[in-house]
Amino acid sequence: MGFRGKVVEDALISCGRHCSLCHKFCGTKMELHHIKQRKDGGEDSFENCIPLCFDCHADVMQYNPDHPKGKKYTLSELKRHRDNWYDKIKNSQGNILPNGSYLDLDKKTFERLQNLLDSKGLLFFIKSNGFINGAFPDKICEDIYIYQQECFLPEFEFIDTDLEGMRVTLTEQLRELDILIQKHTFDASTRTESRQSIPKEWSITEPERYIKAINDFEKLTFIIGKKYDELIKLGRRKLYAN
Numbered sequence: 001m002g003f004r005g006k007v008v009e010d011a012l013i014s015c016g017r018h019c020s021l022c023h024k025f026c027g028t029k030m031e032l033h034h035i036k037q038r039k040d041g042g043e044d045s046f047e048n049c050i051p052l053c054f055d056c057h058a059d060v061m062q063y064n065p066d067h068p069k070g071k072k073y074t075l076s077e078l079k080r081h082r083d084n085w086y087d088k089i090k091n092s093q094g095n096i097l098p099n100g101s102y103l104d105l106d107k108k109t110f111e112r113l114q115n116l117l118d119s120k121g122l123l124f125f126i127k128s129n130g131f132i133n134g135a136f137p138d139k140i141c142e143d144i145y146i147y148q149q150e151c152f153l154p155e156f157e158f159i160d161t162d163l164e165g166m167r168v169t170l171t172e173q174l175r176e177l178d179i180l181i182q183k184h185t186f187d188a189s190t191r192t193e194s195r196q197s198i199p200k201e202w203s204i205t206e207p208e209r210y211i212k213a214i215n216d217f218e219k220l221t222f223i224i225g226k227k228y229d230e231l232i233k234l235g236r237r238k239l240y241a242n
């Protein structure tokens, strides 16, 4: 048995889904640790629960008393870290702002990212999976390329580690999308417009290839849309919600 129901929910709300030790935002990548181990009689209670990220959880669990390295977390210390963090979340009304002067820098990066991906409708096109609905303008590929170019600039980064982690993931996924476009679509230009398309004739001549192309696009565009929304939501909370 482990933590269940209301205990899990109360703990996740109390920590704001941030690790109680390193304070990183974890989203779903979060574990609930028994402060006093169950084998030592620890209960599945809110009082005995501390939410941790994977790394900190491994750290807390890994300490080997036979080969002490570093300083072990004591039970009371874990409790105090947790209570301090719960207090901070409670008093922040959900806004955990990055401290320091990099807020302005991160706002600039945030606006730049939104501009590159959203202002020209690229994200809308990705979210509505325009790749599988017939020919699409070359401009879409260009916009993805321009975003990737921007990523080569050293200043195009978030100082905030949570946001930067999400930006890097999103960038990798857009690179994958670029590879899919090269693999699955071909020139379908008209006299007036440069376009790309999954060749329609594949549905008859190479049905497996056709279905794979559609599935690949559907899967990846869904993930990209979700990741983008997560980044925008977290960015708004971290950078603007004060």
Ligand SMILES: [Zn+2]
Residues within 6 Å of the ligand: 019, 020, 021, 022, 023, 024, 052, 053, 054, 055, 056, 057
């Ligand atoms: Zn942590």
